[in-house]
Amino acid sequence: MSPIDESHLHADPGIEAHAPSANGIGPSAAAPSAPVSSAAPLQRQHATTIFQKGAPGRRAFLCPALDVPEVDPETLLPARFRRSEGPRLPEVSEPEIVRHYVGISKRNFDLDSGFYPLGSCTMKHNPRLHERAAALPGHARLHPLQDPERAQGALELMWNLQEALAEISGLPHVSLQPSAGSHGELAGVLLSRAYHEDRGESRHKVLTPDTAHGTNPATVTMAGLEVVKVATNADGGVDIEDLRAKADGDVACLMLTNPNTLGLFDPNIAEIAEIVHGVGATLYYDGANLNAVMGLSRPGDMGFDIVHFNLHKSFTQPHGGGGPGSGPIAVSGRVAPYLPVPVVARREDGSFDLDHDRPKSIGRLRGFHGNYGCFVRSYAYICSLGGDGLKDASETAVLNANYLLARLRNCAHPPVAEYLPLAYGDLCMHEFVLSGGPMKKTLEIKTLDLAKRLLDFGFHPPTVYFPLLVDEALMVEPTETETKETLDAFADAIAAILKEAAQDPEIARGAPYTTPVRRLDEVAAAKRPVIRQALS
């Protein structure tokens, strides 16, 4: 019935259980004994699609009786647009639907069930108050093509959010249109290109440090420009001499993430800005790590021309399940004429409008005006916290990261810092990067094994193998919304896994044991992903 090869999707039935023991250590407590019967319910139950459930004629919703004149569809649509047979939709009852999707959601690891320290992703708690605001009918049911005269409240919210983002970034002109961080990056590079072209210059190079956010090189290529890598110095910052050597009249832009993906704030930022502006190029700030510096430092004050925000990271739009995201951009005056259309404008009488009359604009980046629900949640967050609250959030994010780092480094038994040394720097910002290189050498388990074993302890693994300049990288971002108890428990879990590996590395190599799906065939997942299912 299904072309899906289920052996790729599900746990090996011959599971050996290695649940973490109460004290977190001791392979004897986790003896590889239990056979099939010990598999958790979700491991025994194979995931099916909604199309494999239900029965013909079964319904979850019945339409009320037709109370308007019936019209023959043949008079409404030309024959070539009419289907010859009905769509084969799932035929299921409401409880079947509910159980189906709740069941699938339980197979996933989510922020609402556990600690999710995925580096550079800012998996902070999503306050429930924001959902209430976004669900208000005036927000949730507003049609995107509503005439601006009848959507004044929504436009005012967008305007206020723009003003807030301008204040946070120190850059006065904002577009809310981009729908993701990478989309904001693309907007930024297109703006930079438009800026140079308008001045009659053709510049084709974009400088990106090798500590830049991973999407930067892809963005540059997509915008039709060429990536030139800038090296990292011994302190984990931009190699100034290398930057000087590569900054020339062909450079359109420097894309920088600060703090960078090593979790370090580059102290030479003023000099970097001077070098880049000196050759007439623009400076682009990737807002991936903005959560470290809200209310503390502003990209505009550092000399940047363009910044993107991730409303789904720093500003609590729920994410991690594929969207929707939102990646507004803020820009300096010299780049403002090229912003995407339309922009939200305030008229002299204080009312709001959508301004399409911007002759130098790079055009539209998407339909409608951005992911509006994200705007409501992020605006609710900014209003709840206020300027001081945002600053507190960033300071606590940095404190939490440094606490966790210190907790790990101070652990003597096992010597965590010897197995997983900090790759660069000493103190960190909101995240830190450890190297699993020594662990791989001495304990013979890889960073991937450690990450998978963390799942058995109830934690989502940190980002692994990024940035590429760190051997066996493990990038940890705890965020400000985690308690000391959670950070302690995570540090204890890392220590327990290292201790366990010193006695029996096979346990980590076979992990995870307790998740609905165990170690995946990553090669098959990359080369032969099953993304279509034939209807029976």
Added chain:
Amino acid sequence: MAQASYPDELLYHPEHDWARIDAADPALATLGITWYAQDALGEVVFFDPPAVGTTLAKDASYAEVESVKAVSDVIAPLSGEIVEVNEALSENPAMINEDPYGEGWLVKVRLSEPSERDSLMDAAAYRATLAG
């Protein structure tokens, strides 16, 4: 190949590539990536070979190899022109992991500057760079 290995008969480039100079023809070389490189990359899922006839410049990238972790450039240890590519890798790129010095070879090259080989390392010198 589970254990680290660096055959003595090969020459090594600091970017973790090897070159095997043909015994009968000193201007012909087979190129590949080292055990260290494949181990650092993890499971290789894709190798994008350049076309036969492509010119290689020593120390510059000539191909990409994609693993479950990342896409990485492959650096040319020597200059020349590609005369043959390992077609079997497009079907089975895991050979790069399983047999990096044998079935996992990448390209054969007609060398334009055979004397460049003097700048490459022998196995002992390469091994020493990995120890640090």
